[in-house]
Amino acid sequence: MTAELVTEVGAAPEAPTRGRQVRRRLFADRMAMTGLVVAVVMIVAAITAPLLIHLEGQDATTYHPELLNSARGGVPRGAFGGASGAHWLGVEPTTGRDLFARALGGAQISFVVAIGTLVVQLLLGVGIGLAAGLGGKIADSFLGRLIDLSISFPQLIFAIALLAIVPGDFPRPLLLMMVIGLFGWGGTARLVRGQVLSLRTRDYVAAARLSGAGRARIALREILPGVSAPVLTYAALLLPSNMISEAGLSFLGVGVRPPASSWGQMLSTATTWFQADPTYVLVPGLLLLVNVLAFTLLADGLRTALDPRAGLRAGRR
Structure with a gap:
């Protein structure tokens, strides 16, 4: 009888999993989806930069002095930085290098350094945060003070000093990843430590401990999944x-060095040319602004999708 009723009525609809709920809330957030689309477009452009530069028919190192107005000190000829069918975003003042190629090269450097640095920050921050939260009082006290020291450290001054003394033949993108990552893991560690201190008192963690699981197993199997969302x-x-x-x-001047291009390096050079031709300032400046805004919108939408109550609390403020 029960089987017949199930056959006639049909099975009860399956409750949506947490992953489906998060995706549904994220896709419903228009600002987050806008940020996601822009971020994906920029990442794809950075990955396919050699192909896009080849389609334009230029490169980032060739000088084009014939496109510059020597009477005005090397300002590109024509409007919008000398933009044309051959040079889509114009050329660089004083050198005539193609601005489209240099902007895409800067995108590659920016994403490579940002993602590589993020890996360093997560490895150090999550590892030290777990060790502090699951360790004893002595370990927690020592690592907690180390985290506080990392957060309060004058990162910019030491980063400039360290980058300035390293030999020039050392790969600058790799050096930037190491320096920014080593000085920037404290916030992640503090977040993880706080989450671990809250999660380690849960019943399922106590059950795992009573079953004989070691600290490493508890950290990986019980604690880490609960920390992953924040x-x-x-x-x-x-x-x-x-x-x-x-x-x-x-x-x-202590980051990426020529002939490699970087948006920050381009902006530094452009400070002397923004009155004569603002195009050279606008291109790297807008690219940096759009990328930062896109990832910020995506992060805010992701936070709300993972914890809707956090979004409601932020909206009430």
Whole structure:
């Protein structure tokens, strides 16, 4: 009889899983989806930069002095920085290098450094945060003070000093990843430590401990899944922050060096030309602004999708 009723009425609809709920809320957030689309477009453009530059028919290192107005000190001829069918975004003042190719090269540097730095920050931050939260009082006290020291450390000054003394033949993108990552893991570690201190008192963690599971097993099997959501949201915010850090260090002359291009380096050079031709300032400046805004919107939407109550609390403020 029961089987017949089930056959006639049909099975009860399956409750949506947490993953489906998160995706549904994220896709319903228009601002987050706009940020996601822009971020994906920029990442694809950075990955396919060699192909796009080849389609334009230019490169980032060839000088084009014939496109410059020597009477005005090397300003590009024509409107919008000398933009044309051959040079889609114009050329660079004083050198005539193609601005489209250099902007895409800057996108590659920016994403490589930002993502590589994020990996360093997550590895150090999550590892030290787990160790502090699951360790004893002595370990927690020591690692907690280390986290506080990392957060309060004058990162910019030491990063500039360290980058300035490293030999020039050392790969600058790799050096930037190491320096920014080593100085920027404290926030992740503090977040993870706080989450671990809350989760380690849960019943399922106590059950795992009573069953004989070691600290490593508890950290990986029981604690880490519960920490993943806030860490993922924080990582989405760290990525644009890392892009700004790379651009800022390159702007100050201690980051990426020519002939490699960087948006910060381009902005530094453009400060002497913005009155004569603002195009050279607008291109890297707008690209940096759009990327940072896109990832920030995506991170905010991801935070709300993972924890709707956090979004409601933020809306009431």
